[in-house]
Amino acid sequence: MTRFAANLSMLFTELPFLDRFQAAADAGFTGVEYLFPYDHDAAVVAEARRAAGVEQVLFNMPPGDWSVEERGLATLPGREEEFRAGVETALQYAHVLGCRRLHVMAGVPGTDAGSAQQIRELYVSRVRYAAEQAAAHGVTVLVEPINTRDMPGYHLDSVELAREMIAEIDHPAVALQLDLYHAQIIQGDLSELIRATADITAHVQIASVPDRHEPDGGELDLQHLLGVLDEVGYTGWIGAEYRPAGETTAGLGWLHRFQGEAR
Numbered sequence: 001m002t003r004f005a006a007n008l009s010m011l012f013t014e015l016p017f018l019d020r021f022q023a024a025a026d027a028g029f030t031g032v033e034y035l036f037p038y039d040h041d042a043a044v045v046a047e048a049r050r051a052a053g054v055e056q057v058l059f060n061m062p063p064g065d066w067s068v069e070e071r072g073l074a075t076l077p078g079r080e081e082e083f084r085a086g087v088e089t090a091l092q093y094a095h096v097l098g099c100r101r102l103h104v105m106a107g108v109p110g111t112d113a114g115s116a117q118q119i120r121e122l123y124v125s126r127v128r129y130a131a132e133q134a135a136a137h138g139v140t141v142l143v144e145p146i147n148t149r150d151m152p153g154y155h156l157d158s159v160e161l162a163r164e165m166i167a168e169i170d171h172p173a174v175a176l177q178l179d180l181y182h183a184q185i186i187q188g189d190l191s192e193l194i195r196a197t198a199d200i201t202a203h204v205q206i207a208s209v210p211d212r213h214e215p216d217g218g219e220l221d222l223q224h225l226l227g228v229l230d231e232v233g234y235t236g237w238i239g240a241e242y243r244p245a246g247e248t249t250a251g252l253g254w255l256h257r258f259q260g261e262a263r
């Protein structure tokens, strides 16, 4: 049975954050993910999760100052202390929330961040550090290629680069977060991509392309993609990370259709 997680940063935003857990459960989701829990006390978020009876699948490590377009610290020189403190905070939340996956965002290094080689070395050392800390807590650190139309200048802008980085970091607690929405915009050829990355993929996300709405519309064929994930033996979670075209529950026909099918 395919397991779908509601991304609470995008779904059920009609409701306050803490109410979205129950809304996701009521809609039929068995797991949740979101970008950041840090505006709330970990115990309060954990109680919302527990009361709703959903699994905490994923969230992101602190990204720096989101309001000034910082999108992760892993490639930003001179932010070592903040990066390490963020790893610690994220692992504390993961412990309280019972979460086994943390996304570490690469960041937008900018033109004054150093040479390509220096940025690469910094990225490798920071993600390796996060993985070493995470492994001690039974947590896997994920890296996610993001398309630069949505996030201009984002460092990890291709799946090929993610594979190279994972190989170079060479730590069992690092894996790929394969967001099929970004991957379609970056390169397409998704069936082959799912097959080629099956050995390193620990989390998948879906949305329609190009609008990032419900995953059963636009240029992707969700039924086909779920079939390929089945074919390669993917048994992990699939995050529904899209902006609903209208009210969230009104657009959940896809969930009922695919969850209802014995897969």
Ligand SMILES: O=C(O)[C@@H](O)C(=O)CO
Pocket (backbone or CB within 6 Å): 035, 060, 103, 105, 144, 146, 179, 182, 205, 241
């Ligand atoms: O795809 C996305 O945007 C997210 O998965 C994320 O973590 C960064 O915004």
Ligand SMILES: [Mg+2]
Pocket (backbone or CB within 6 Å): 144, 179, 205, 241
């Ligand atoms: Mg994503």
